[in-house]
Amino acid sequence: MEARFYQKKDDRKVQCQLCPDNCILSEGQRGACRVRKNINGILIAENYGLASAAHTDPIEKKPLYHFYPGKPILSLGTAGCNLHCVFCQNWEISQSTVDELTLYTLSPDDAVKKALQINGNIGIAYTYNEPVIWYEYVYDTAMLAHERGLKNVMVSNGYVHREPLEKIMPLIDAFSIDLKAFSETFYKKYTKSKLHPVLEALKIIRAYNKHLEITNLVIPGLNDREDEFRKMIGWIAEELGTESILHISRYFPAWKLHNPPTPTETLKRFYRLAKEKLSYVYLGNVATLETGQDTVCPQCGSTLIKRSGYYTEITGLDEKGNCKQCGKHVMDYV
Numbered sequence: 163m164e165a166r167f168y169q170k171k172d173d174r175k176v177q178c179q180l181c182p183d184n185c186i187l188s189e190g191q192r193g194a195c196r197v198r199k200n201i202n203g204i205l206i207a208e209n210y211g212l213a214s215a216a217h218t219d220p221i222e223k224k225p226l227y228h229f230y231p232g233k234p235i236l237s238l239g240t241a242g243c244n245l246h247c248v249f250c251q252n253w254e255i256s257q258s259t260v261d262e263l264t265l266y267t268l269s270p271d272d273a274v275k276k277a278l279q280i281n282g283n284i285g286i287a288y289t290y291n292e293p294v295i296w297y298e299y300v301y302d303t304a305m306l307a308h309e310r311g312l313k314n315v316m317v318s319n320g321y322v323h324r325e326p327l328e329k330i331m332p333l334i335d336a337f338s339i340d341l342k343a344f345s346e347t348f349y350k351k352y353t354k355s356k357l358h359p360v361l362e363a364l365k366i367i368r369a370y371n372k373h374l375e376i377t378n379l380v381i382p383g384l385n386d387r388e389d390e391f392r393k394m395i396g397w398i399a400e401e402l403g404t405e406s407i408l409h410i411s412r413y414f415p416a417w418k419l420h421n422p423p424t425p426t427e428t429l430k431r432f433y434r435l436a437k438e439k440l441s442y443v444y445l446g447n448v449a450t451l452e453t454g455q456d457t458v459c460p461q462c463g464s465t466l467i468k469r470s471g472y473y474t475e476i477t478g479l480d481e482k483g484n485c486k487q488c489g490k491h492v493m494d495y496v
């Protein structure tokens with residue numbers, strides 16, 4: 163499949179304009195994402211219609227806590243990523259080319275048919291690896307999914323140019339975006355990308371009024387400075403609003419990074435800091451902690467949704483997403 167968003171250059175070179183890496187590729191070369199390749203002067207999306215995984219997950223696993231809580235969603239992934247995080251939890255698929263993995267063919271039509279067969283399924287999540295670099299397939303599948311009444315969810319690093327993001331926006335109902343740190347140095351050193359475009363993408367998603375939840379993975383020694391965390395919370399509150407939803411997630415050693423897991427004390431401290439400015443803060447990857455699991459009404463303090471692992475029980479919300487106790491509107495999708 164020919165890729166979208168690229169320019170032809172002299173000497174049969176091409177420049178990809180999908181993400182801020184802006185790779186210039188000679189014939190036969192692949193981009194930094196490993197799945198977009200210059201073949202005879204044409205940029206090809208090699209992973210179109212090739213899936214590495216298709217599982218039914220609880221929506222909480224994305225993580226999305228304010229988007230159809232407790233419902234299942236068909237979750238699809240492929241190969242490749244435009245980031246190279248040393249702590250990647252899914253590095254086997256994200257840092258591979260299509261030749262290095264066993265992938266299976268899943269056309270957009272087949273993906274939608276599969277989604278429709280799952281009992282109670284709300285739609286399709288593009289997840290596990292970075293969906294931006296699966297752009298053409300996500301676009302085509304999301305369009306068919308919408309036609310059949312399904313929802314589309316992107317779980318993304320947010321490292322994408324404005325034009326492709328705005329073009330796909332009408333097809334995506336909810337975004338789960340990783341904000342990996344609030345430091346350009348961190349992004350450059352540990353992910354081989356930049357922070358600024360991610361912040362821009364978050365602002366664009368907010369401006370389009372799409373459902374948005376943010377995840378911040380706290381890694382000891384790398385992004386756990388309190389002053390930096392406070393700055394990030396301040397930016398979220400100011401630019402995206404105090405009702406933004408933030409998941410503070412526990413890190414475990416993965417791929418090239420062997421630092422010890424995040425101490426639960428750090429997570430609880432950051433939870434309290436975030437709650438000073440944001441209404442909805444959760445702790446992830448810590449099923450044993452009671453802090454930061456339930457959804458609580460920020461107005462009257464009633465428990466609205468109880469959670470234990472991926473088990474979800476809606477207790478204090480009505481069918482319109484309002485607190486039964488005080489009437490505050492908490493979420494649009496129940």
Ligand code: SF4
Pocket residue numbers: 178179180181182183184185192193194195196198243244295
């Ligand atoms: S999507 Fe891939 S090929 Fe395109 S600019 Fe980004 S890393 Fe490079």
